[in-house]
Each structure stands twice: as structure tokens, then as C-alpha cells.
Amino acid sequence: MEDLIQEARRLREEAEKELHEVLSLPSLQEWRNRHLSKKAPLSALMARLREAPPEERGSLGAGLNEARKALEGLFGEKERALREEALTKKLESERVDVTLPGRRDGIGAINPFRLIEDEIVQIFAGMGYRVEEGHDVETERYNFELLNMPEGHPARDMQDTFYLEGEGLLRTQTSASQAHVLEENEEKGPLAIISPGKCYRRDDDDMTHSHQFGQVEGLLVGEGVSMADLKGTLALFARKMFGEKREIRLRSSYFPFTEPSVEVDVSCARCEGKGCSMCKGTGWIEILGAGEVHPDVLRKGGYDPERYQGFAFGVGIERVAMLRYGIDDIRRFYQDDARFLAGFREED
Ligand code: DAH
Numbered sequence: 001m002e003d004l005i006q007e008a009r010r011l012r013e014e015a016e017k018e019l020h021e022v023l024s025l026p027s028l029q030e031w032r033n034r035h036l037s038k039k040a041p042l043s044a045l046m047a048r049l050r051e052a053p054p055e056e057r058g059s060l061g062a063g064l065n066e067a068r069k070a071l072e073g074l075f076g077e078k079e080r081a082l083r084e085e086a087l088t089k090k091l092e093s094e095r096v097d098v099t100l101p102g103r104r105d106g107i108g109a110i111n112p113f114r115l116i117e118d119e120i121v122q123i124f125a126g127m128g129y130r131v132e133e134g135h136d137v138e139t140e141r142y143n144f145e146l147l148n149m150p151e152g153h154p155a156r157d158m159q160d161t162f163y164l165e166g167e168g169l170l171r172t173q174t175s176a177s178q179a180h181v182l183e184e185n186e187e188k189g190p191l192a193i194i195s196p197g198k199c200y201r202r203d204d205d206d207m208t209h210s211h212q213f214g215q216v217e218g219l220l221v222g223e224g225v226s227m228a229d230l231k232g233t234l235a236l237f238a239r240k241m242f243g244e245k246r247e248i249r250l251r252s253s254y255f256p257f258t259e260p261s262v263e264v265d266v267s268c269a270r271c272e273g274k275g276c277s278m279c280k281g282t283g284w285i286e287i288l289g290a291g292e293v294h295p296d297v298l299r300k301g302g303y304d305p306e307r308y309q310g311f312a313f314g315v316g317i318e319r320v321a322m323l324r325y326g327i328d329d330i331r332r333f334y335q336d337d338a339r340f341l342a343g344f345r346e347e348d
Contacts, residue, residue: 004045004048004049004052004060004063004064005060005063005064007045008042008045008063008064008067009067011035011041011042011045011067012042012067012070012071015031015034015035015071015074016071016074018031018034018035019031019074019075019078022078022082023082024082025079025082025083025086028075028078028079028082031075032075035071036068036071036072036075042064042067042068042071045064046061046064049061049064106338107345108341108345109341109342109343109344109345109346110344110346111333111341111344112321112325112327112333112344113214113317113318113321113333115321115344116317116320116321116324117196117214117216117317119241120194120196120216120237120241120315120317120320121194121196121216123236123237123240123241124194124216124218124237125194127192127233127236128192129192129193129194129218129220130191130192130193130194131193131194131195131196132177132180132181132193132194132195133195133197134171134174134176134177134180134195134197134217135171135176135180136170136171136197136198136200137164137168137169137170137171138168138169138170138171138176139167139168139169140169141179142171142176142179142180143161143169143171143172143173143175143176144156145300146179146182146183146297146300146301147175147176147178147179147256147257147297148256148257148294148296148297148300149256149257153256155255155256159172159173159201160201160202160203161201161202162200162201162202170199170200171197171199171200172199172200172201173199173215173217173314174195174196174197174199174215174216174217174314175217175257175312175314177193177195177197177217177219178195178217178219178257178293178297178301178312179297179300179301181193181195181219181301182219182221182297182298182300182301182302182303183301183302185301188302188303188304188308189221189308190221190222190223190308191219191220191221192219192220192221193218193219193220194216194217194218194219195216195217195218195219196214196215196216196217196317197214197215198212198213198214199212199213199214199215200212201213205330205331207328207329207330207331208330209330210318210330210331210333210334212334213316213317213318213330214316214317214318215314215315215316215317216314216315216317217312217313217314218311218312218313218314218315219293219310219311219312220233220310220311220312221293221298221303221308221309221310222308222309222310223307223308223309224309225292225308225309225310225311226292226309227250227260227262227292227311229311230262230290230291230292230311230313231248231250233311234248234264234288234290234313235247235248238264238266238287241320241324242266242269242323242324243269245267245269245272246266246267246269247266247267247273248264248265248266248267249264249265249267249284250262250263250264250290251263251264251265253289253291255289255291256294257291257293257294257297257312258290258291258292258293258294258297258311258312259291259292259294259295260291260292261289261290261291262289262290262291263286263288263289263290264286264287264288264289264290264313265284265285265286265287266284266285266287267283267284268282268283268284268285269323271283278323285323287315287316287319287320287323288313288314288315288316289313289314290311290312290313290314291311291312291313292309292310292311293309293310293311293312298310318330318333321333325344
């Protein structure tokens with residue numbers, strides 16, 4: 001039965017040699033099937049123990065077992081080494097480079113409409129004006145009648161209106177706030193307010209018209225308030241908004257709620273008043289409408305026009321924003337185009 005032990009030794013050496021060539025966990029499994037499974041030659045040798053004389057079985061069995069144990073031990077070691085190697089490779093390939101710059105979340109930007117609205121409010125708040133929130137939904141009384149535009153007045157036609165079912169309309173001008181403020185002021189004394197917000201008109205949308213747009217309304221009432229006060233105030237505004245070198249000029253105009261009425265131009269910041277494409281060669285750009293508050297408007301608000309005078313103005317927010325930022329199309333303010341808005345992101 002000596003040959004049984006020799007055979008076992010040979011099988012063991014053969015298996016050890018093969019094991020050197022095993023380089024992956026799947027092929028290690030194959031190796032195990034070949035050398036350590038029930039069908040392996042070494043197991044067949046075990047079965048042959050029964051043929052050995054009983055007194056030799058003990059030492060033969062121990063010899064075969066030793067070969068088997070040795071191979072199992074080698075299997076364990078190899079398995080551990082291969083697993084470790086696989087893990088190292090995985091960690092290497094999935095390594096995070098902590099020195100790479102992080103990916104930023106998309107930070108939003110404030111719409112230029114809001115930026116300019118805030119800036120206008122800041123400028124007038126700095127001159128002592130109080131902010132009065134108006135109402136997007138108005139009645140004809142405040143939007144038209146108290147502003148000297150009675151039913152059938154032709155000036156109403158200039159503001160194509162969204163009427164709501166039943167009573168009410170979407171305000172066509174922030175001037176409606178003037179009527180509220182005058183009426184609600186119980187002292188019927190001096191006041192200075194601005195009222196920013198949206199207005200709505202049934203305009204066909206194009207590059208300079210939109211069915212919704214923003215205005216900042218201004219109203220100052222006091223004793224002896226003149227056009228000179230209006231001009232000084234608006235010149236200060238124009239310089240704060242468009243630069244120290246800006247001049248303004250007043251052109252005679254018409255609004256039902258002011259007398260006299262003016263349109264106010266600012267000298268073109270791009271060409272310094274020489275004439276360019278932005279100011280259509282004139283050197284001046286219209287920015288707002290204004291005037292002395294009409295005595296009838298004061299009277300309708302419960303004021304005594306013999307004692308109090310006032311001036312009022314209405315600035316178009318998009319118009320100012322378009323001039324300040326060189327925006328060519330009013331529709332950009334409402335299109336939610338992230339590429340347009342990104343240009344107004346504050347750097348952090
Ligand atoms: N409400 C006028 C408009 O929408 C703008 C305006 C002009 C407002 C003169 C005023 C003003 O307060 O005095 O066209």
C-alpha cells in the first residue's frame with residue numbers, strides 16, 4: 001500500500017504546481033473542484049483505504065489526510081491573497097480625488113427686473129419716500145376716475161384694459177396708488193410715497209411692448225411744491241441710476257392727472273449725448289412721465305388744492321433696466337431663460 005502514499009504525494013505536488021498558475025478567484029474555484037472535491041483523485045484514494053489491511057489503515061489515512069489538509073491550507077491562503085488583491089484594485093480604480101474642484105449647484109440669479117425695481121426704491125427711500133404697496137386688481141374708480149379719467153374719457157383708450165368678470169380690472173398703471181394714498185391720508189397733509197409694481201395692458205407683445213410691465217409710481221404733496229422740485233428730484237434720480245454726468249430735460253406732454261405734464265428724457269450714457277443708435281441719434285432717451293398733480297386729483301382725494309400742490313411721476317422698470325444693462329427685448333424679462341438670467345448672477 002506504499003504506492004497509495006506516493007500517489008497522494010504526487011497529486012499534492014501536482015496541485016501545488018497548478019496553484020502557482022492560479023491568478024483569479026474563479027480559477028481558484030476550478031482548482032478546488034479539481035483537487036479537493038469528492039470527485040477529485042485524492043478523494044478516490046481515500047475510498048481505496050478500505051482495500052488496505054486494517055493495521056495499515058491508520059497511518060495511511062493520516063498520510064492522505066495530511067495531503068488534503070495541506071492543500072486546503074494552501075487554498076485558504078491563496079483565496080485570502082486574491083481577495084485582498086481584488087479589493088486593492090477596486091479601491092485604486094474607485095479612488096476619489098479630493099483635490100478636484102467640487103461640482104457647483106446651479107445658483108439662481110435675481111431677475112434684472114427685480115434688481116432695478118429694488119434700486120429705484122432704494123434711491124427714493126434714500127430721499128425719504130415711503131413705499132406704498134398697491135393692488136394688482138383695481139376698480140375703475142382708482143385706476144381711472146379719481147385720476148381724472150371719467151367713463152368715456154378718450155385717454156382710457158390709450159390703455160387697453162383687462163376687465164375682470166363682475167367688477168374690477170387689472171390695473172393699467174401704478175398711478176392708481178396715488179388715488180388710494182390721497183384718499184386714505186386722514187390728515188390731508190404732506191406726503192411722499194413711491195409705489196412699485198406690475199401693470200397690465202392688452203398689448204401685442206413685441207420687443208418693446210408686453211402685456212405686463214413694471215412701474216414705480218412717485219407722489220409728493222406739500223405746500224408750495226413746484227416743477228423745480230420735480231426737476232431737481234428727477235435729475236438726482238437719473239444721476240444715481242445712470243451716472244453722475246447725466247442731464248435730464250423735460251418735454252411738454254399730456255396726462256389727465258397732471259397739469260402741466262411732461263415727459264422726461266435723460267442724456268444718453270452711451271454716446272454722452274452726441275447721438276448714437278441707442279438714442280436714435282438724438283442724444284436723449286425718454287425714461288418717464290411726470291407732472292404737477294392736477295388740482296382736480298387733489299380735490300377728489302379730499303385735499304385742498306389752494307393750500308397743497310404736488311408732483312407725480314411714473315417710471316417704467318423694464319425701460320430703465322433695458323437702458324442700464326443694454327437688454328434689447330422686453331420679453332426676455334419673462335421668458336425664464338437660464339442663460340439670460342445667469343448674466344445677472346452675483347459673484348460670491
Ligand atoms: N401712468 C402713466 C402711464 O402709465 C405714467 C405717469 C405719467 C405717471 C405721469 C405719473 C405721471 O405719475 O405724473 O403712462
